[in-house]
Amino acid sequence: MLFCQALPVSAVSKEQEAKIVEGCSGIQDNLKNLQRADAKARVYLGGYYETILSKFITPLNVRVVENNLSNAGLVENQNNFADTRTLFSNDFIAYQQELEDLVGIDCKSEPGDFYEQLVKVRKKRKVVEQDVLKMRGLISGHINLVNKLKGKL
Numbered sequence: 001m002l003f004c005q006a007l008p009v010s011a012v013s014k015e016q017e018a019k020i021v022e023g024c025s026g027i028q029d030n031l032k033n034l035q036r037a038d039a040k041a042r043v044y045l046g047g048y049y050e051t052i053l054s055k056f057i058t059p060l061n062v063r064v065v066e067n068n069l070s071n072a073g074l075v076e077n078q079n080n081f082a083d084t085r086t087l088f089s090n091d092f093i094a095y096q097q098e099l100e101d102l103v104g105i106d107c108k109s110e111p112g113d114f115y116e117q118l119v120k121v122r123k124k125r126k127v128v129e130q131d132v133l134k135m136r137g138l139i140s141g142h143i144n145l146v147n148k149l150k151g152k153l
Contacts, residue, residue: 012115020111031103038099042092049085049135057081057142064149073145081138088131095124 012020020027057078064071098121107114 017111
């Protein structure tokens with residue numbers, strides 16, 4: 001019986017390493033631009049989500065309860081929205097930290113490490129994208145719940 005030993009698999013090919021080294025300065029510039037744009041997006045989206053929660057969702061739910069029109073769907077959506085907003089914020093911070101680490105790697109002298117960190121950053125960015133999509137869904141869901149409540153009044 002033969003036993004196969006797992007051979008280490010390089011995360012990046014020699015061809016990819018050469019391309020990383022060759023385009024390093026341009027890659028670094030693009031990453032720094034991405035960092036700035038993403039930081040602005042985080043501030044914008046974070047403020048947008050906070051405004052929706054504090055000026056629309058929460059006051060409406062308080063008003064609904066005060067008028068004895070309790071709606072479990074609205075309360076559940078508010079809780080989900082607040083939890084997802086916190087998750088979005090935490091995931092975005094984790095993504096930005098990984099991106100900062102990536103920008104700090106010298107891609108000319110460490111293309112393999114650079115590529116490995118790039119893969120991590122892409123995964124973290126995908127998580128943030130999923131958080132944003134979930135937030136959009138919760139906003140749409142809340143609008144639908146409000147319209148249903150409005151139809152009952």
